[in-house]
Amino acid sequence: MFYREAGDFKTSYTEDSQTFPIKFDRYRYYAVLVAAFAVVPFFINDYWVNAVFLPFLIYSIAAIGLNILVGYCGQVSLGTGGFMAVGAYACYKLMTSFPDVNIFFHVIFAGGITAGVCVLFGLPSLRIKGFYLAVATLAAQFFLVWMFNRVSWFYNYSASGQISAPERTVFGAPVTGAETAPWAAYLFCLVFTVACALLARNLTRGMAGRKWMAIRDMDIAAEIIGVNPLRAKLTAFMVSGFFVGISGALFFAVYLGAVEVGEAFGINKSFLVLFMVIIGGLGSIFGSFAGAAFLVLLPVLLKNVLVGGLGWPTDLAAHLEFMIVGGMIIIFLIAEPHGLAQLWRVAKEKLRLWPFPH
Amino acid sequence: MKTKLLSAAVAAVMAAAPALADLTIVDTSYRTGPYAANGIPFSDGYQDYFTLLNERDGGIGGEAINLVECETGYNTEKGVECYEATKGAGNGALVYQPLSTGITYQLIPKATADGIPLHTMGYGRTSAKNGKVFEWVFNYPANYWDGASHAITHILEQNDGDISGKSIALVYHNSAYGKEPIRTLEGLAEKHGYDLTLLAVDHPGQEQKSQWLQIRREKPDYVIMWGWGVMNQVAIQEAVNIRFPMENFIGVWWSGSENDVKAAGDRANGYKALTFHNIGSDYPVYDDIQTHVVETGKAAGAGDQIGSVLYNRGMYAAMLAAEAIKTAQDMHGTSAINAAQMRDGMENLEMTEEKMAAIGLPNFGPEFKVSCENHGGNGFGAVSQWDAEAGEFKLITEYFQSDQDVLGPLVEEDSMAFAEENGIEMRCN
Numbered sequence: 001m002f003y004r005e006a007g008d009f010k011t012s013y014t015e016d017s018q019t020f021p022i023k024f025d026r027y028r029y030y031a032v033l034v035a036a037f038a039v040v041p042f043f044i045n046d047y048w049v050n051a052v053f054l055p056f057l058i059y060s061i062a063a064i065g066l067n068i069l070v071g072y073c074g075q076v077s078l079g080t081g082g083f084m085a086v087g088a089y090a091c092y093k094l095m096t097s098f099p100d101v102n103i104f105f106h107v108i109f110a111g112g113i114t115a116g117v118c119v120l121f122g123l124p125s126l127r128i129k130g131f132y133l134a135v136a137t138l139a140a141q142f143f144l145v146w147m148f149n150r151v152s153w154f155y156n157y158s159a160s161g162q163i164s165a166p167e168r169t170v171f172g173a174p175v176t177g178a179e180t181a182p183w184a185a186y187l188f189c190l191v192f193t194v195a196c197a198l199l200a201r202n203l204t205r206g207m208a209g210r211k212w213m214a215i216r217d218m219d220i221a222a223e224i225i226g227v228n229p230l231r232a233k234l235t236a237f238m239v240s241g242f243f244v245g246i247s248g249a250l251f252f253a254v255y256l257g258a259v260e261v262g263e264a265f266g267i268n269k270s271f272l273v274l275f276m277v278i279i280g281g282l283g284s285i286f287g288s289f290a291g292a293a294f295l296v297l298l299p300v301l302l303k304n305v306l307v308g309g310l311g312w313p314t315d316l317a318a319h320l321e322f323m324i325v326g327g328m329i330i331i332f333l334i335a336e337p338h339g340l341a342q343l344w345r346v347a348k349e350k351l352r353l354w355p356f357p358h
Numbered sequence: 359m360k361t362k363l364l365s366a367a368v369a370a371v372m373a374a375a376p377a378l379a380d381l382t383i384v385d386t387s388y389r390t391g392p393y394a395a396n397g398i399p400f401s402d403g404y405q406d407y408f409t410l411l412n413e414r415d416g417g418i419g420g421e422a423i424n425l426v427e428c429e430t431g432y433n434t435e436k437g438v439e440c441y442e443a444t445k446g447a448g449n450g451a452l453v454y455q456p457l458s459t460g461i462t463y464q465l466i467p468k469a470t471a472d473g474i475p476l477h478t479m480g481y482g483r484t485s486a487k488n489g490k491v492f493e494w495v496f497n498y499p500a501n502y503w504d505g506a507s508h509a510i511t512h513i514l515e516q517n518d519g520d521i522s523g524k525s526i527a528l529v530y531h532n533s534a535y536g537k538e539p540i541r542t543l544e545g546l547a548e549k550h551g552y553d554l555t556l557l558a559v560d561h562p563g564q565e566q567k568s569q570w571l572q573i574r575r576e577k578p579d580y581v582i583m584w585g586w587g588v589m590n591q592v593a594i595q596e597a598v599n600i601r602f603p604m605e606n607f608i609g610v611w612w613s614g615s616e617n618d619v620k621a622a623g624d625r626a627n628g629y630k631a632l633t634f635h636n637i638g639s640d641y642p643v644y645d646d647i648q649t650h651v652v653e654t655g656k657a658a659g660a661g662d663q664i665g666s667v668l669y670n671r672g673m674y675a676a677m678l679a680a681e682a683i684k685t686a687q688d689m690h691g692t693s694a695i696n697a698a699q700m701r702d703g704m705e706n707l708e709m710t711e712e713k714m715a716a717i718g719l720p721n722f723g724p725e726f727k728v729s730c731e732n733h734g735g736n737g738f739g740a741v742s743q744w745d746a747e748a749g750e751f752k753l754i755t756e757y758f759q760s761d762q763d764v765l766g767p768l769v770e771e772d773s774m775a776f777a778e779e780n781g782i783e784m785r786c787n
Contacts, residue, residue, distance in 0.1 A: 256435070
């Protein structure tokens with residue numbers, strides 16, 4: 001019924017290799033884009049932007065970045081929080097050092113700087129694998145947070161050690177600072193999210209992605225068939241760092257506006273993003289979005305239902321929230337170890353044949 | 359995902375429209391996480407006082423108070439979510455008391471843009487004292503830099519005014535909160551000639567072995583602590599373990615509640631903490647709380663914190679907010695005030711001994727007067743000491759003022775830097 005392939009003829013290679021080969025899927029994707037760009041901005045207010053959309057979009061970028069490293073290239077990383085901090089501090093230093101350059105470019109440069117740092121910490125991956133690499137990246141996490149706390153140059157010698165984003169505009173509309181309109185912050189992040197997702201999707205479909213996956217599946221075999229592990233692993237670290245850096249820059253500049261490194265980019269953040277990737281589905285761009293949505297929106301939803309809807313005490317609700325989210329993570333992973341993306345894939349398979357499965 | 363968004367939408371709409379009321383007060387509390395031990399008593403005190411006003415007087419000036427609680431977990435992201443969710447509650451939130459320096463830094467620009475006053479009592483951004491720059495932020499009656507100066511003044515008194523060559527270590531929470539006093543302590547070190555050692559403790563503060571090992575090795579004459587939550591208990595326990603003389607260990611007012619010292623047992627006896635309000639439950643207002651709040655079963659939380667240091671502080675914060683509301687009602691001739699009128703009330707707040715006695719809290723806090731230029735009060739504080747046998751803190755000094763000669767220029771410098779960064783024009787001309 002849905003997702004029908006019958007009658008959907010491909011007459012050129014371009015058509016055959018497009019991202020969404022099934023027509024229904026493609027139109028659904030366009031519809032989501034239109035809704036996101038042309039409908040949502042007219043209806044959102046401060047609460048929706050700050051509690052739902054910004055965290056969702058920004059964590060999605062981080063999850064895509066980590067998914068490239070963990071899901072596609074098989075290199076476990078626990079340094080995401082630290083790399084997000086690099087993006088945030090790079091963005092802050094750029095914003096305050098070059099106030100005349102547009103914030104859009106600062107965010108991209110912040111991603112670039114993070115890519116460099118990430119490659120540096122990715123070097124050990126050439127010798128160590130699996131859990132041992134996780135420990136090496138954990139060192140990056142702690143080192144980076146310590147450094148941003150310790151070296152006062154990074155926070156421009158402010159008394160509190162906090163960095164706070166000054167007001168910057170894009171086409172005359174402020175996107176950072178307190179005067180930001182909800183739609184401006186939302187659209188600014190949306191542009192980055194969509195661009196990152198497109199870039200990631202196409203990278204993973206191309207030669208770079210195939211090399212990453214070859215390394216992930218069996219690095220010795222990949223080396224034998226001619227994949228250079230040095231380049232494959234380091235490009236994965238680089239691309240991952242770029243995305244994570246962008247998300248860190250947006251997290252600081254657009255979402256929170258003021259950041260304290262130990263609190264905002266601690267080890268908890270690394271685990272949060274890693275859980276998003278695992279719950280969403282390793283090696284899937286859609287999974288990154290699904291995982292981010294699950295872990296960002298579910299707590300907000302539960303809080304609103306339990307406290308706002310049912311009027312329960314806030315501490316009880318907060319504790320229940322931990323239990324419910326934890327329980328759902330376990331249930332999801334038992335029911336479908338490959339994450340929400342796999343559930344979605346199975347659902348699509350079923351819908352293809354529905355209502356005549358035989 | 360779509361259905362999830364949709365249901366989130368429904369829930370958010372439900373959350374955004376609580377019962378209509380006249381004066382909305384938001385309590386951004388934290389009853390969960392590593393800081394809950396300190397967050398619960400403060401929140402209980404804050405809520406109970408407003409409950410008392412509702413039950414006994416029918417609100418303030420005839421307007422009932424609508425109390426909205428939101429759990430932040432001392433986490434900035436949740437704090438932002440709470441702020442956005444509650445700022446439009448009822449007729450609009452009147453004042454925020456986030457009880458977190460990190461969240462305060464987030465909220466200063468947001469609340470300024472939205473026109474909602476912030477009262478960061480004894481925490482937050484110290485230079486917000488300068489009302490010429492920070493129109494919407496208040497930190498009366500005392501701030502961190504006052505606290506740092508109080509601690510040094512107290513040490514000076516014990517050493518007959520000469521502490522040159524003495525060594526003082528600062529054990530601080532490695533965050534905006536803990537870093538606040540460093541600049542002042544450095545400034546005071548220049549003036550008084552003591553050596554300052556800085557020892558940072560990372561969030562949440564359960565791991566402090568290496569810091570206390572260093573203290574044990576270097577044997578500083580005094581240790582000052584800027585801790586919060588579980589960090590306090592651990593630090594006091596570690597100090598007991600290395601047999602550091604407790605009377606030379608001074609915590610800021612956020613490191614001086616019963617929860618912090620009780621875990622360490624009898625040997626915590628003599629631990630000192632600063633405070634900017636009085637201690638204990640020997641006040642007429644507690645009788646009213648007992649009759650109108652506790653006995654009617656309306657006490658917040660478990661109701662077991664009444665009379666503790668942080669409960670008193672939460673109640674004191676609520677009392678100051680209520681007095682500011684009264685001032686605003688008198689000024690504007692309306693009982694249903696809005697956030698902007700609340701700000702005027704806070705800016706013209708004057709706490710006198712007669713006022714406090716009339717409320718039922720005689721001699722509870724220092725007298726102070728807020729003005730357009732000075733949003734921080736006069737910087738009076740006192741030192742309290744833990745008596746393990748009696749199980750309570752006791753004031754051991756009178757209220758004394760902080761070193762305004764050192765603090766004044768620091769406040770001026772920091773607030774001007776903020777004004778320049780954000781293009782703020784000076785007020786109060």
